[in-house]
Amino acid sequence: MRVKELSLLCIAFFLVSCCMGKPETAILPEAYVDAAQRSTHTNNWAVLVDASRFWFNYRHVANVLSIYRSVKRLGIPDSQIILMIADDMACNARNPRPGQVYNNANQHINVYGDDVEVDYRGYEVTVENFVRLLTGRTQNGTARSKKLLSDAGSNVLIYLTGHGGDGFLKFQDSEEITSQELADGIQQMWEKKRYNELFFMVDTCQAASLYEKFTSPNVLAVASSLVGEDSLSHHVDPSIGVYMIDRYTYYALEFLEKVQPFSKRTIGEFLQVCPKRVCISTVGVRKDLYQRDPHKVPITDFFGAIRPTRVSTERINVTLANEEDFCLDAEVDAAESVRKKDFKVIIESQFPIEFFK
Structure with a gap:
């Protein structure tokens, strides 16, 4: 029984490997590789x-x-x-x-x-x-x-x-x-x-x-x-x-x-x-x-210690919550309130997906 189970496991692993390809032969987009190699400077x-x-x-x-x-x-x-x-x-x-x-x-x-x-x-x-x-x-x-x-x-x-x-x-x-x-x-x-x-x-x-x-x-x-x-x-x-x-x-x-x-x-x-x-x-x-x-x-x-910085005056939704959760309370002064129709949710990219297009 163990031999049969082991054989089935090996066959399954072989099929998955064929479908997915070998890790060492996986090819990333050239633009992504170049960007990754350019600099790792963080501090x-x-x-x-x-x-x-x-x-x-x-x-x-x-x-x-x-x-x-x-x-x-x-x-x-x-x-x-x-x-x-x-x-x-x-x-x-x-x-x-x-x-x-x-x-x-x-x-x-x-x-x-x-x-x-x-x-x-x-x-x-x-x-x-x-x-x-x-x-x-x-x-x-x-x-x-x-x-x-x-x-x-x-x-x-x-x-x-x-x-x-x-x-x-x-x-x-x-x-x-x-x-x-x-x-x-x-x-x-x-x-x-x-x-x-x-x-x-x-x-x-x-x-x-x-x-x-x-x-x-x-x-x-x-x-x-x-x-x-x-x-x-x-x-x-x-x-x-x-x-x-x-x-x-x-x-x-x-x-x-x-x-x-x-x-x-x-x-x-x-x-x-x-x-x-x-x-x-x-x-x-x-x-x-x-x-x-x-x-x-x-x-x-x-x-120096200068980093590229993106300054945004908009509210940023970082929790993927409903947009309504970020609207200001009606009791807040009108001059400081943000109208819902003008409210923009910005989701910052966490992965350089543009290289994969």
Whole structure:
């Protein structure tokens, strides 16, 4: 009996398979497949790191706070920005303007502001904490605000500034992170599906050496100087006796300050913000791991958090209830009431059926 039942089951399964076709040979409409492969970008994160201590490195704090100001202004919330600052210049005893950090001698922009949220401060800024942050291996008890909670739909901006050399970046003037460690950390991010696309930006001496060992897909990188070159500061403020900002970040900020949330400026334009005649060092770019043309990628894909939005002033029926259920009560003021004959029910499509027509 069991053999007979098994045979009948196999025959039934064969007939169903013939009617439905094999799953692996099923063909979706080409337009649908192309649209699905174009982008899986759903959210933005930023990891901004100043790895230097001491008052004479004031400019590195100004660097990272300048980028922080830009990404926050363009829509990335503090909950999705991880800010690491190795020294607190705003509260330094040498600062003649307590609680303030400027990136130019004219004091146009206080980049510290009133609402800066520093996630890792002082001696918390270590190579270990940075690598743990990237790879999602934070220690037990780490606050949620100190975690990079990105996913496979996240576009992640990583910005590093400090003192570096050929293949390394110094942290706290006492330890180093190497280009190999950076490459391994980003590879783990890719394997764990912690990013969709990643923009790596570094402003330090011999900065291009830090991205040489990258092999992970969907990574675009820019560096303020090539191997063997120094990355130079921009100008000094005589009132505090130190340099205010580095050249590359100065011109990057000058570009970003002109970008609005719905700007059409592209990453390709951003990669050209500091030619050698103004930067003095040669800006390095690595895009062989990146699939898209940077000149077709909106700058807000990394420096903002803009999503296509459909604004409707109509009532939307999302429960498929009767239209009468949505009519306003007769006692409501006539000026605010909606006449039933003018009422429109809009059902938002939950599946791209247009590709199957």
